[in-house]
Amino acid sequence: MFFPASRMEAKEERGMPPPGIPFFVSCAQGNGDNVPVAYPCLKEDPMSHIETLCVQGGYQPANGEPRQLPIIQSTTFKYESSQEMAMLFNLEKSGYFYSRLQNPTCDNVAAKIAQLEGGTAAMLTGSGQAASFLAVFNICTNGGHLICASEIYGGTYNLFAHTMKNMGIETTFVSVDCTDEELQAAFRPNTRLVFGETLSNPSLSVLDIERFAAAAHRNGVPLIVDNTFATPVNCRPFEWGADIVTHSTTKYMDGHGAAVGGVVVDSGKFDWTAHADKFPGLTTPDNTYHGLVYAERFGLGGAYITKMVAQLMRDLGCVQSPQSAFILNLGLESLHLRMERHCGNAVRVAQFLKDHPKTSFVKYPSLPGDAHYELARKYLPHGSCGVVSFGVNGGRDAAERFMGSLRRCIIATHVSDARTCVLHPASTTHRQMEDGELSEAGIRPDFIRLSVGIENVEDLIGDLDQAFAKL
Numbered sequence: 001m002f003f004p005a006s007r008m009e010a011k012e013e014r015g016m017p018p019p020g021i022p023f024f025v026s027c028a029q030g031n032g033d034n035v036p037v038a039y040p041c042l043k044e045d046p047m048s049h050i051e052t053l054c055v056q057g058g059y060q061p062a063n064g065e066p067r068q069l070p071i072i073q074s075t076t077f078k079y080e081s082s083q084e085m086a087m088l089f090n091l092e093k094s095g096y097f098y099s100r101l102q103n104p105t106c107d108n109v110a111a112k113i114a115q116l117e118g119g120t121a122a123m124l125t126g127s128g129q130a131a132s133f134l135a136v137f138n139i140c141t142n143g144g145h146l147i148c149a150s151e152i153y154g155g156t157y158n159l160f161a162h163t164m165k166n167m168g169i170e171t172t173f174v175s176v177d178c179t180d181e182e183l184q185a186a187f188r189p190n191t192r193l194v195f196g197e198t199l200s201n202p203s204l205s206v207l208d209i210e211r212f213a214a215a216a217h218r219n220g221v222p223l224i225v226d227n228t229f230a231t232p233v234n235c236r237p238f239e240w241g242a243d244i245v246t247h248s249t250t251k252y253m254d255g256h257g258a259a260v261g262g263v264v265v266d267s268g269k270f271d272w273t274a275h276a277d278k279f280p281g282l283t284t285p286d287n288t289y290h291g292l293v294y295a296e297r298f299g300l301g302g303a304y305i306t307k308m309v310a311q312l313m314r315d316l317g318c319v320q321s322p323q324s325a326f327i328l329n330l331g332l333e334s335l336h337l338r339m340e341r342h343c344g345n346a347v348r349v350a351q352f353l354k355d356h357p358k359t360s361f362v363k364y365p366s367l368p369g370d371a372h373y374e375l376a377r378k379y380l381p382h383g384s385c386g387v388v389s390f391g392v393n394g395g396r397d398a399a400e401r402f403m404g405s406l407r408r409c410i411i412a413t414h415v416s417d418a419r420t421c422v423l424h425p426a427s428t429t430h431r432q433m434e435d436g437e438l439s440e441a442g443i444r445p446d447f448i449r450l451s452v453g454i455e456n457v458e459d460l461i462g463d464l465d466q467a468f469a470k471l
């Protein structure tokens with residue numbers, strides 16, 4: 001977990017080893033009045049630009065410390081007395097004690113991502129799925145309800161529609177293109193949050209973040225945005241009113257298909273205490289920590305993430321390993337460069353596909369004429385992402401033949417990678433479905449998801465062209 005108030009308190013000992021970044025209660029002790037210090041305004045900070053934060057955010061070595069982020073490959077941490085250790089367990093003192101809760105390598109990477117998103121606190125998770133689950137379950141438990149955009153990653157759909165339903169949590173799915181009235185009609189007295197993806201996987205719809213945030217706030221609940229496809233390089237949902245951001249860091253943030261991971265970031269802006277009856281987990285005593293009230297002790301900037309670490313990580317244990325966090329950090333260092341190239345290549349590829357006589361449709365929000373073009377211009381003015389969806393004339397058979405002819409574009413169940421990869425859902429991830437079922441799921445039999453990488457774009461277009469020629 002990264003929480004800047006604690007980090008500032010520890011600025012004399014900013015690097016490692018622990019306790020370089022103190023533990024939960026440090027924010028309460030740090031500034032004396034239980035109000036966490038917000039992260040320095042990016043505009044006044046020499047590291048105000050996203051490119052600099054990608055490279056130099058997070059880990060700040062002190063004199064004589066390693067320049068590269070060290071991997072603290074240790075499950076546990078040494079203390080001089082059991083009494084001191086007991087204070088850590090009681091959340092009365094700051095420090096690391098067991099890597100299921102916190103690890104210095106992971107915290108430094110969480111710090112970088114919190115800076116990139118402009119948040120107050122962040123926590124790495126073992127996968128993007130874990131990030132989605134924890135982000136919701138932290139504030140919505142048995143008997144609760146959430147509203148989710150229906151254009152959403154299939155794994156998130158399964159999580160909300162089935163697994164969390166079995167846990168007593170109901171989800172209402174609404175289209176990102178629904179009217180304000182339809183959105184409002186989805187709210188119930190037990191609604192605890194609204195969830196959507198900045199850019200949906202694989203349908204590439206753009207969420208109108210301001211509109212969804214306004215509806216959520218009118219009803220006293222936060223908006224959680226999965227920002228995986230856009231990344232903070234292309235969109236920072238907090239600037240448009242979102243309250244919490246999640247990522248599958250497995251995708252662009254890592255970018256090299258090397259480490260599965262996720263992250264949850266809090267903006268620190270949602271006032272849990274103003275809606276205390278909806279969020280008792282944050283506003284009433286936690287008896288597993290001797291009656292501590294997260295919102296009181298850690299303030300708006302720290303309550304949500306601290307509870308997530310202290311309760312959910314403690315009990316569910318879906319942590320990211322320090323090794324994976326190190327790999328993720330290497331990916332983050334070039335995120336800004338890669339996103340620029342991904343988007344530049346994808347625009348060229350999308351235009352090529354749109355002009356090709358053998359395509360049946362092309363979906364890419366940064367392409368003029370796309371249904372979400374205006375929203376993409378508003379929320380993603382510098383580019384959307386590297387993923388392009390399209391279909392080939394001739395249906396499922398033609399799509400399969402086309403895929404089989406590709407040489408540079410590798411068939412893989414992956415997306416948002418430096419290497420171009422391609423997936424035909426109808427013959428792979430959705431193979432069991434008949435054509436009718438596919439259409440209900442919004443996936444045409446000829447639907448191809450192309451994740452454009454950072455290679456030379458002429459080579460990619462050449463590969464697509466030769467595969468079309470074989471149809």
Ligand code: PLP
Nearest residue numbers: 127128129153201228248250261
């Ligand atoms: N969110 C989005 C938008 C995704 O595309 C994915 C995976 O593809 C996930 C979440 C889940 O992430 P992970 O595979 O890291 O668990």
